[in-house]
Amino acid sequence: MKRLWRILICLSLIFTMVLTGCASQTPQAPAAQEEGNDANKEFRGEITFNGSSTLAPVISAIATEFIEENTTWDKVDSNFPDKNISIYVSAGGSGAGVKAVLERTTDFGMLAREIKDEEKEKIGDVNEFRLGVDALTISINPENPLAQIRDNLTKEEVKKIFAGEYKYWDELDSSLPHREIVVVIRDLSGGAHEVFQNSIMGDTQIRADAIQSPSMGALVTKIIENKDAIGYASFGMVNQNKGKLIPLKVDGVEPTEENIVNGSYKISRPLIVVKRGELTAPQKTFMDAIMSERGAEIIEEMGFVPVR
């Protein structure tokens, strides 16, 4: 009896090792079955979205309406079975969205930036949908004395503030109080992080002690609550919080819908949704809803510039 146990234990340990080995490989095999299912028309009434914290509220809003109007799939299209519509949205930043698409833990990835070439390569079969455009405004708190004296910053000034070359507000303009500039940025997974780095900072690093917010919403919250704060708040979110933070002009260009669309406001970014492979039928209907007129209305209501 004892011998049997010893053998069993050894086997289990080996099993554990093997499992550990399997766990660290990229999951190709089981996922392949998943794709097969999609093609085999097994109807999945659930759609998952993951990615940008800027886009997440938009998709959630459209999804809520879609579900409220239709409740079950057969009301959307009579060919569909009578199953409940379930749409799930989670946010972790644009980087997380790409990762989730790569690892097949989500149907759609939401990105608030262009998808990189290397990411396209890794995903392989990329299906991209453009929902609209957002811009990164350089915003400050309304109680910041800067708001009274200037409404514009040059690109150089922005760069110096974010790089930490200007540490105190009075270095920017001597009439401002000697208070430390509180720089708020998105963490590495944010689409905004990439966009800002590319369009303004170039090769310069942002100061190491900038406050990293885990989402665009948190970034906006920080600026709203701290009068010495400055950060690259999403245009849409600035509109959602009118009056609570003040967007500044950059190089004389004001962040308005017009300027964003015609390209004169340079710090802009696309709002896109990506999928690996073809869309299934239910996914297609939801995507149509997002790209529809009503979808564009919701996008606009949330302050972004819809693609029309």
Next chain:
Amino acid sequence: MMKRIQSALFALWISVSCVLTIAAGLFIILYIFIKGFKTITWEFLLSNPGGIPIGVEGGIFPAIIGSLLLMLISIVFAFILALATAVYIVFYCESQRLENTAHVIIQCMAGIPSIVLGLFGYTVMVVSLNMGRSLLSAGLTLGIMIFPFIQVRIEKAFREFSKSVLNASYSLGVSKVYTIFRLILPQCRRDIVSSITLAGGFAMGAAAPIMLTGAVIFAPAPKALSSPVMALPLHLYILSNESISMEKSYATALVLIAILITINIFAITLTLWRKEVKR
């Protein structure tokens, strides 16, 4: 004279400490209660989140259901394993070395930060085993997190059981299994239930392990084990961090605390009751 001063200072120290402790505890609970109370209506508790951005209007119903289900799954998973392990270690384990090894492993587990467990849960369950972000992945991860908690308490309860009664039972020819089922478990029932409920509360409040393994920011009330869920702690985190709605954040916090305090009071009354019965 010196002694007088020392004693006086000492008395001051311990009184101030006590006051600070009570003040801190009361402050947290009262603050949330006062700020959150007015937002709580039946509608809030029973409807889905809505509005633009999501969460600004409507309620937190899916999050409540999600949290309760997560707690349930984690408790079931952890309890079965913890009970078996405790039973084995206390009643069946022959070698001291095996027992010590088991204790060391469980101790190590208790020391793993919850976020690392979340990372593990994501890599193994969500990705490799292809379970996807789901109630199951998150529930199991939470179960792993509370397993050491329950196991240690059950083992303690078993060991407190009077050895003489056990020996009497064996010497009468009663099998171990029968003894366990009919004698020990019923007696320890209260301790076991209280430790399970405490652990469940602990699991419900944990946000880190479920962030990657199953919790999302928007989902309807879950219908299957394989669907992602909303959970109260994560919902609170999102609402407050993104300043979607401060009032609703307080209300969500209040609901969470209320559920947890109810669970804790339940567990504590059980222990108190047992102590009374023991008298």
Next chain:
Amino acid sequence: MRIGFDKAFIILIKVLTLFSLLLLSFIIIFVFKEGYIFFKEVPILKFITGTTWNPLSDPRNLSIFNIILATLYVSLVAIIIALPIGVGSALLLSGYVKERPRLIIRGLIDIIAGIPSVIFGFIGLMVLVKFFEKFFDFPSGESVLAGGILLAVMVLPYIISTCDETMDKLYRKHSPAAQAMGISKIYILRTIVLPQSLRGIVAATVLAFGRAMGETMAVMMVIGNAPIMPRLLGKCQTIPSLIALEMGMAEVGSLHYHALFAAGFVLMVILLMINVALYYVKRSLNR
């Protein structure tokens, strides 16, 4: 029939136990393995002593010295604040409170221990950080101090529970004799209970320290998440909050991903060292 059932039950128990222990060991091995993969690329010394963390820059900089330091620093601040308050409260609890109310108060303390960390973080954000910004005029309230205070409140129940257990026993042991000699309660507590409960206090400290170091959510919300050298009033980044923030975007299998595991692994090793140190301290106190 009964024998069949008995046998089946025993086998079931053994299987379940084996499964749980294997699962737990698997997790420990898993974390170690994923971290180890990282150490093959970046030498462990550089990882621990370098001071730049920037996974997206080119070349990548993945060193967590600042972060380790900050994790220790924040927990240390928490212990420094919580220890006197906790020990003091436990002393009063053991000496001055009768049996029944003691259980109730212990219950209340357990309730505080049960408050989830997100709620602490939430309160920290709403109350502490704002307080620092308003009253002390910090440019930004997120700081090591905020994290420390928050953690202190969170570990307070653990310290009080652990200390109280020891102190209560001691008090009951010495109280009758001491009171018969006419010594005041304060004197008993001060000169007898306190010095003798040193072991319990050390155990409580280690327990609290471990808890503080592993805390994720609450700390993440109030420390500012900047991986720089920590100063008391400055921002910092701790290992758990680093993992939580970057976990979402680190692709499984990438170097960044393994770096996060390596950081978690380092954290576990530090916790292990503290526990081992405790074991030796306990042993020496026993002599």
